[in-house]
Amino acid sequence: MEDNNFIWGCLLFCLAPFFFLAFFAYPTLDDYSFSWQDPNLDGYLSYAGPRRLWIAGAVRYLHATTTHMKSYWANACAVLILHFLAILWTMRLVFRHRLDSKAILFWSLCFSALLFVNLPDPANSVYWATGAMAYHPGSLITPIVLIVLLRLMNADNFKQRTWWCLLSLVLVTVGMFTHWPTIAAVLCIASCCLTWSLVYQNRTRPFMAIIALSALCCLYVVATAPGNDAYIESRGGPVPLAELLGKSVISYFQFLGTWVLCPSVLLATPLFIWALWRSGWGKQPAKIKISFGLLQVFVAIFIASQFCVVLLSYYGALGSVPGRVYNVLFMNFVFAWIVFLSIAALLVPVELRSKLIPSTAVVERLIVGLFVVVLLCAPNMRVAADDILTGRCFRYHHQLTARESMIKDALTKGIRSLSVPQLTVRPQLLSNHGLATSPDEYPNPRVAKYWGLDSIRLEEEIEQ
Known part of the structure; x- marks a missing residue:
């Protein structure tokens, strides 16, 4: 597959629309709360409470282009680039x-395309700056820290282990300054650190230890998660823990089943395993025992971190799972699937692999064609094509820039109260949460400030 230029072109073609649509994205909602001009930051902190101070700080200092239109x-x-x-x-x-x-680059493009074309809600986390800043660091840091830990376990000397350990600590520190799903995942990884010695000594039962430690971390984060007060108030009292856990377990396995049965995932699985077998993957008998231990660790981290995110979503997001959280779960799933397949390929004996690889091209x-x-x-490809080919993204961006020009003209004329026209188009993949007809309704006050x-x-819509 790596030598087929047509497949390379198809993968790049799958990625191109998502980069193209990025040029038509526009600030919305909380973007106006995290600007370098800082007019809304105090108001946001007083609204959200001190528990979100670190969120505002991260967005404030790391997101210089949040409200810079150009x-x-x-x-x-x-x-998009960071996930690739x-x-x-x-x-x-x-x-x-x-x-x-070449093969590594090819399969990286392949899994990136699989990720972006199936992402549950790209509008609210890829094309919305604040959503991306609040949620995406977790989906980036979780797999990277995991791989760093795996390298640390196989480091040859104390100096190498020290450098890998410092790198993991830096990544965990960055993760702690993002939104609560990231904290859940990072805490699961931190609990995994306590089982390093077990795995490094090739013991075979670190699984339950990781799950238990992750559960304790999860309960702590649930108790301090942003949004708990709102959820309790909406329910008229504390939420029963049994109900919370039951809903989370059901939802988690529904999510997992949906993604495993995704057609693109099903078709990519045998292709990737065949590529690994042809490369001689797993022919080092001395490392197979360690790999089985790593398989247990990885599955434990994956289940624990994913479940923590679902549990926190039900508890901290008014009993529902937002689309941005779906994105975090799916991104973690893609990273997990890569490593899971690499280790699952070791379960097949070397002498049986030639019989399982297709004898004819x-x-x-x-299968490649179907994939x-x-x-x-x-x-997402169908929606992106519709937004681009119908010109919806062009008209949407033009109307918003025209609204911006109207606001600037009003300011030069000394006008301080303004009505702006309704948008006539709304692309499906771009974040398009707009203003309201009431000047006091969110996010109008922040945009005005x-x-x-x-x-x-x-302006009020005219009924016809």
Whole structure:
């Protein structure tokens, strides 16, 4: 597959629309609370409470382009590029001794395309700057820290272990300054650190220890998660723990089953395993025992971190799972699937692999063709094509920039209260939470304060 230029072109074609749409993204909602001008930050902190001080600080100091209209596209591009680089680095650290650079790049593009075309809610976390800043660091840090820990376990000397340990601590520290799903995942990884010695000594029962420690961390985070007060108030009292755990377990396995049965995931699985077998993956008997231990650790971390995110979503988001959290779960699933397949491929004895690899190229080409078709027909690809080919993204961006010009003209004329026209188009993949008709309704006051207006609102729609 790596030598087929047509497949390379199809993978790049699958990624291109998502980068193209990034140039038409526009600030919305909480973006106006985290600006360098800082007019809304105090109001946001008084609204959200001191528990979100670290969130505001992270967005304030790391998101210079949150409300800068001409460079807002850079946020979405950065999200897409960083996830590709995270997958590439994961592939590099795991497979650098068996796959060449071309194969690693190819499969990184492949899994990146699989990620973006199936992402549950790209509008609210890829193309919305504040959503990306609040949620995406966790989906990046979790697999990277995991791979760092695996490298640390196999380090040859004390100096190498020290450097890998410092790198993992830096990544964990960064993760602690992001939103609560990230904290859940990072705490699960921190609990894994306590079982390093067990795994390094090739003991085979670290699984339950990780789950138990993760559960304790999860309960602590649940008790201090933002949004708990709102959820308790909406329910009229504390939420029964049994009800919370039951809903979380059901939802988690529903999510997991949906993704495992995703057509693109099902088709990519045998292709990736065959590529590993052809490269001689797992022919080092001395390392197979360690790999089985790592399999237990990885499965434990994956289940614990995913479950923590679902549990926190039910508790801290008014009993529902937002689309941005779906994105975190799916991204972690893609990273987990890469490493899981690499270790699952070891379970098949070397002498049986040649019998499981297709004897003719026709079967493999058929699966490759189906995989490409499924990628090109994935939900996000269809929606992106519709937004681009119908010109919806162009008109949407033009109307918003025209609204910006109207606000600037009003300011030059000394007008401090303004009504702006309704949008006539709304792309499906771009974040399009707009203003309200009431000047007091969110996010109108923050937008007005950002621009220096007394009030701003949408014009009433004219019924026809």
